[in-house]
Amino acid sequence: MPKSSNSDHKKSTVSPPERREELLAIAARVFAAQGYNATTVRKIADAAGMLAGSLYYHFDSKESMLDEILSGFLDELWARYDAVLGAGLGPRETLEALVTESFREIDRHLDAVAIYQKESRHLGTRPHFAYLVESQQKFEKAWLGTLERGVAAKVFRPDLDVRLTYRFVRDTVWVAASWYRPGGRHSPEEIARQYLSMVLEGIALHDS
Amino acid sequence: MPKSSNSDHKKSTVSPPERREELLAIAARVFAAQGYNATTVRKIADAAGMLAGSLYYHFDSKESMLDEILSGFLDELWARYDAVLGAGLGPRETLEALVTESFREIDRHLDAVAIYQKESRHLGTRPHFAYLVESQQKFEKAWLGTLERGVAAKVFRPDLDVRLTYRFVRDTVWVAASWYRPGGRHSPEEIARQYLSMVLEGIALHDS
DNA sequence: CTCCTTCCCTAACAAGTGTTTGGTAGGTTA
DNA sequence: TAACCTACCAAACACTTGTTAGGGAAGGAG
Numbered sequence: 249m250p251k252s253s254n255s256d257h258k259k260s261t262v263s264p265p266e267r268r269e270e271l272l273a274i275a276a277r278v279f280a281a282q283g284y285n286a287t288t289v290r291k292i293a294d295a296a297g298m299l300a301g302s303l304y305y306h307f308d309s310k311e312s313m314l315d316e317i318l319s320g321f322l323d324e325l326w327a328r329y330d331a332v333l334g335a336g337l338g339p340r341e342t343l344e345a346l347v348t349e350s351f352r353e354i355d356r357h358l359d360a361v362a363i364y365q366k367e368s369r370h371l372g373t374r375p376h377f378a379y380l381v382e383s384q385q386k387f388e389k390a391w392l393g394t395l396e397r398g399v400a401a402k403v404f405r406p407d408l409d410v411r412l413t414y415r416f417v418r419d420t421v422w423v424a425a426s427w428y429r430p431g432g433r434h435s436p437e438e439i440a441r442q443y444l445s446m447v448l449e450g451i452a453l454h455d456s
Numbered sequence: 457m458p459k460s461s462n463s464d465h466k467k468s469t470v471s472p473p474e475r476r477e478e479l480l481a482i483a484a485r486v487f488a489a490q491g492y493n494a495t496t497v498r499k500i501a502d503a504a505g506m507l508a509g510s511l512y513y514h515f516d517s518k519e520s521m522l523d524e525i526l527s528g529f530l531d532e533l534w535a536r537y538d539a540v541l542g543a544g545l546g547p548r549e550t551l552e553a554l555v556t557e558s559f560r561e562i563d564r565h566l567d568a569v570a571i572y573q574k575e576s577r578h579l580g581t582r583p584h585f586a587y588l589v590e591s592q593q594k595f596e597k598a599w600l601g602t603l604e605r606g607v608a609a610k611v612f613r614p615d616l617d618v619r620l621t622y623r624f625v626r627d628t629v630w631v632a633a634s635w636y637r638p639g640g641r642h643s644p645e646e647i648a649r650q651y652l653s654m655v656l657e658g659i660a661l662h663d664s
Numbered sequence: 665c666t667c668c669t670t671c672c673c674t675a676a677c678a679a680g681t682g683t684t685t686g687g688t689a690g691g692t693t694a
Numbered sequence: 695t696a697a698c699c700t701a702c703c704a705a706a707c708a709c710t711t712g713t714t715a716g717g718g719a720a721g722g723a724g
Contacts, residue, residue, distance in 0.1 A: 285493040426627070442620055
């Protein structure tokens with residue numbers, strides 16, 4: 249259930265979505281660059297060309313901005329993941345599709361991904377952000393299942409620790425958010441292809 | 457030049473090293489768990505069983521604690537890296553040794569590595585922490601050189617973007633600090649072996 | 665005993681934090 | 695014109711932040 253944002257806030261459905269999204273994008277950029285805790289509401293307001301208090305016309309709190317950024321990102325991510333997982337693909341094709349979708353998501357929601365990478369671990373302990381660990385568990389289930397299917401189908405190596413492999417694949421994909429910049433030389437699809445080539449075939453040269 | 461800690465502080469060489477190290481280990485644990493900015497001096501003092509002001513008998517500032525943790529970690533890391541790089545090994549053996557040493561360093565200095573992972577990017581902009589980006593550049597030079605040597609010697613695939621491969625290998629190793637726990641089922645050497653097997657040979661099953 | 669050093673506490677400081685309250689310019693509606 | 699809504703400002707609020715100054719208990723040195 250990707251439903252994660254809480255809808256019982258006062259102004260959460262009031263102001264027109266355009267300005268909200270604009271301000272959220274600005275906040276996400278500052279959060280990603282400076283870190284959530286190091287980011288003051290005055291910095292966000294500065295970047296938006298207004299005063300700190302004015303933000304509270306649009307949002308309930310600084311934390312609700314973070315909440316909206318993260319849950320919005322996760323909702324979209326899971327929409328695409330669920331589409332892949334429900335397509336009835338083989339294990340290798342599933343893995344390739346998941347990796348490709350992940351890089352596309354990094355391309356679209358870079359700031360949100362960077363924030364998620366940095367803050368999700370210690371945010372998950374707070375009850376309000378419990379959906380972060382739910383998502384991570386669902387994440388693990390999807391990837392682990394795909395890997396195990398692949399081992400059973402003899403398309404992945406059986407001599408590797410599956411859980412270690414899961415973390416390996418997961419991390420190699422998502423840490424790319426720490427250096428990837430949209431509009432650079434490589435498209436998300438091209439990066440995905442090269443990453444998949446490394447993960448699947450390895451970087452060593454085999455004479456064949 | 458791995459010399460990175462600044463030695464021109466007032467009390468930096470005063471109090472006996474034992475208590476300093478003890479307090480630094482405590483501070484590192486809290487920094488790693490909560491993030492540097494989210495960690496207050498009072499939280500560190502709580503964990504150490506004393507009051508906030510008492511920390512300033514041992515350290516100049518909160519930032520100097522972070523500085524000492526990070527520079528101490530990097531000094532030790534580079535001592536080991538330099539030993540590997542100066543051993544005259546082939547490219548593949550060099551890469552294997554670097555990866556293994558990295559996992560050993562994660563095992564020994566887990567908190568410092570986690571802090572470095574989370575904070576180094578936005579700390580590097582501050583002039584006092586310029587040694588972080590210096591280290592990162594030296595890092596890149598060492599890994600990139602090894603990879604290029606390997607391609608020239610036909611032990612690594614020539615069809616991969618070398619810089620992408622560098623980030624791939626670097627990240628896959630260091631993000632392990634986000635889940636690795638010392639004393640777990642796998643020793644650092646065993647994790648290094650499995651990681652190297654995945655990076656070098658890939659996770660796909662090849663009939664041979 | 666006295667002096668001195670070590671290590672910590674008490675108590676406060678100024679600056680910065682997220683947030684609230686009341687107000688207001690400008691446009692839309694009646 | 696009058697009433698109203700939107701989107702912001704101005705100014706303050708209570709609280710937390712890193713840091714400092716002065717003091718004092720414990721113990722070793724003379």
